Amino acid sequence: MSLISVGTMAFDALETPFGKVDRIIGGSATYVAWAASNFFTPIRQVSIIGGDFPQEEIKSLEARGVDFDGVELVKDGKSFFWSGRYHLDMNTRDTLVTDLNVLAQFDPKLPDSYQDCEYLMLGNLAPAVQLSVINQLKNRPKLIVMDTMNFWMASAMDDLRKVLKMVDVLMVNDSEARELSGEHSLVKAALKIQEMGPKYIIIKKGEHGALLFQGRRVFFAPALPLEDVFDPTGAGDTFAGGFIGHIASTGNISFENMKKAIIVGSALASFCVEKFGPKRLQSLTKEEIEERIEVFTELVKF
Amino acid sequence: MSLISVGTMAFDALETPFGKVDRIIGGSATYVAWAASNFFTPIRQVSIIGGDFPQEEIKSLEARGVDFDGVELVKDGKSFFWSGRYHLDMNTRDTLVTDLNVLAQFDPKLPDSYQDCEYLMLGNLAPAVQLSVINQLKNRPKLIVMDTMNFWMASAMDDLRKVLKMVDVLMVNDSEARELSGEHSLVKAALKIQEMGPKYIIIKKGEHGALLFQGRRVFFAPALPLEDVFDPTGAGDTFAGGFIGHIASTGNISFENMKKAIIVGSALASFCVEKFGPKRLQSLTKEEIEERIEVFTELVKF
Numbered sequence: 104m105s106l107i108s109v110g111t112m113a114f115d116a117l118e119t120p121f122g123k124v125d126r127i128i129g130g131s132a133t134y135v136a137w138a139a140s141n142f143f144t145p146i147r148q149v150s151i152i153g154g155d156f157p158q159e160e161i162k163s164l165e166a167r168g169v170d171f172d173g174v175e176l177v178k179d180g181k182s183f184f185w186s187g188r189y190h191l192d193m194n195t196r197d198t199l200v201t202d203l204n205v206l207a208q209f210d211p212k213l214p215d216s217y218q219d220c221e222y223l224m225l226g227n228l229a230p231a232v233q234l235s236v237i238n239q240l241k242n243r244p245k246l247i248v249m250d251t252m253n254f255w256m257a258s259a260m261d262d263l264r265k266v267l268k269m270v271d272v273l274m275v276n277d278s279e280a281r282e283l284s285g286e287h288s289l290v291k292a293a294l295k296i297q298e299m300g301p302k303y304i305i306i307k308k309g310e311h312g313a314l315l316f317q318g319r320r321v322f323f324a325p326a327l328p329l330e331d332v333f334d335p336t337g338a339g340d341t342f343a344g345g346f347i348g349h350i351a352s353t354g355n356i357s358f359e360n361m362k363k364a365i366i367v368g369s370a371l372a373s374f375c376v377e378k379f380g381p382k383r384l385q386s387l388t389k390e391e392i393e394e395r396i397e398v399f400t401e402l403v404k405f
Numbered sequence: 406m407s408l409i410s411v412g413t414m415a416f417d418a419l420e421t422p423f424g425k426v427d428r429i430i431g432g433s434a435t436y437v438a439w440a441a442s443n444f445f446t447p448i449r450q451v452s453i454i455g456g457d458f459p460q461e462e463i464k465s466l467e468a469r470g471v472d473f474d475g476v477e478l479v480k481d482g483k484s485f486f487w488s489g490r491y492h493l494d495m496n497t498r499d500t501l502v503t504d505l506n507v508l509a510q511f512d513p514k515l516p517d518s519y520q521d522c523e524y525l526m527l528g529n530l531a532p533a534v535q536l537s538v539i540n541q542l543k544n545r546p547k548l549i550v551m552d553t554m555n556f557w558m559a560s561a562m563d564d565l566r567k568v569l570k571m572v573d574v575l576m577v578n579d580s581e582a583r584e585l586s587g588e589h590s591l592v593k594a595a596l597k598i599q600e601m602g603p604k605y606i607i608i609k610k611g612e613h614g615a616l617l618f619q620g621r622r623v624f625f626a627p628a629l630p631l632e633d634v635f636d637p638t639g640a641g642d643t644f645a646g647g648f649i650g651h652i653a654s655t656g657n658i659s660f661e662n663m664k665k666a667i668i669v670g671s672a673l674a675s676f677c678v679e680k681f682g683p684k685r686l687q688s689l690t691k692e693e694i695e696e697r698i699e700v701f702t703e704l705v706k707f
Binding site for chain 2 (some may be wrong): 191192266287288289290310311312323325326332359361405
């Protein structure tokens with residue numbers, strides 16, 4: 104029994120109204136691993152890194168129960184690099200640099216030891232890569248969750264449609280849900296996307312919380328009103344990691360348990376934005392997580 | 406013991422992506438009265454209307470327990486008229502026409518029978534008018550709630566500051582809270598606005614719900630995800646009416662009870678947007694309201 108997490112492990116350079124960092128650890132699978140490993144191990148990581156990816160980071164993650172057998176190391180290559188600048192509202196950002204580097208040649212080969220996969224988290228990546236991982240699994244996982252973004256809707260819609268048909272849960276933000284469905288109403292958007300494959304649609308709305316749809320059932324998860332959002336990078340991946348980590352640790356894929364998983368993901372994401380990169384996640388304790396989940400519980404109670 | 410509601414009673418012409426109406430009943434105090442009278446009467450209305458305001462509407466409201474002694478009728482005048490066109494997202498709109506008409510001469514004189522006021526709802530109006538009503542009351546009400554808008558922040562900030570010092574609860578939308586405080590973070594905005602007077606700040610976020618702040622305490626109320634928003638006109642006033650109606654009917658002004666009042670207001674607002682103008686509110690039953698409140702309860706339960 105295991106959880107596979109597929110995604111990027113990378114470097115980011117970030118500029119927010121609060122400061123600037125030149126080259127810190129990033130990547131969707133990095134955030135998923137830091138978040139999910141609070142709840143469940145082993146996490147069987149699938150990614151690609153260059154020789155520049157720090158050994159120290161690998162060791163820290165291994166110590167938390169992250170398995171690197173499925174992470175391809177290209178010794179003379181460079182890790183994926185992204186650089187962006189956030190606007191004052193922190194909801195919009197400009198991409199300054201995207202250097203694919205080793206990501207351009209990413210064609211994951213799942214190790215045999217990864218075949219016992221029960222939970223599959225497909226982080227934001229080229230749909231063709233997401234598809235390849237699903238197809239390499241001899242037994243269908245109990246739950247496949249995928250994240251994606253508008254970039255793939257514009258550049259790889261045919262592949263994206265194929266992946267959508269094979270997954271259980273789609274996570275997108277509100278503008279992506281609107282783009283994918285052609286519907287402004289999120290209720291209508293969720294119904295339309297369900298026709299494309301996934302039974303569950305999670306729409307992330309940043310500071311406005313998140314919505315979970317299944318058929319006509321809906322759950323509204325709050326976001327914690329924060330005094331400052333220091334750096335939103337990785338908040339969505341952290342949310343995904345908290346979600347899948349909770350699901351895997353409980354072994355329960357019901358709608359009811361997904362609600363709790365979304366609260367867990369939201370709590371983790373609320374920590375993530377407190378510092379640059381995954382730094383805050385790295386120092387997180389079980390007690391802090393439990394306290395934060397309690398805050399979320401109180402937030403909506405009436 | 407009574408509830409005073411101060412605001413406009415008017416005509417609106419509306420264009421939404423779903424249709425167009427030429428001249429229907431509108432005005433902040435109209436929506437407040439329709440909403441609040443589900444929970445509490447008498448509602449002592451303070452407004453000004455022209456000879457063109459339909460007798461039928463007055464009779465319908467009187468039948469619900471709305472007192473018109475404080476509504477000035479200018480027989481040879483015309484009622485306030487507003488015309489607007491909503492964009493596809495329904496969150497933004499263009500004002501096409503604003504004819505103040507009798508509103509330009511609005512200088513309310515409170516009837517003696519209004520002096521027993523326990524709950525005062527100051528609908529969106531010139532701050533000088535709001536101030537005049539407060540000053541005419543011999544005894545301070547138990548709770549004063551005010552609504553306002555960005556227009557007054559730009560044109561009558563000095564008066565607005567005076568009213569803010571005298572009220573308990575301020576209701577504004579998110580962009581207005583940001584404008585009034587100069588803070589982007591709503592947490593910081595609410596703290597800053599509390600320094601201006603009101604102990605409680607309610608920030609309305611439309612389809613994203615509402616936030617209630619008192620000191621560092623916060624409550625996050627969901628909005629019902631809707632398939633279609635037919636016409637958002639009056640949703641904020643309906644929310645205010647449901648809020649003050651619940652508070653007045655329970656006689657409880659605690660933070661805990663304000664949470665419930667916000668849910669009641671949100672439930673009423675979710676009906677309001679289903680049809681043009683106050684039409685849907687006029688046909689609403691107690692059972693429908695209770696069912697809708699139950700939907701809100703389920704929406705956030707995990």
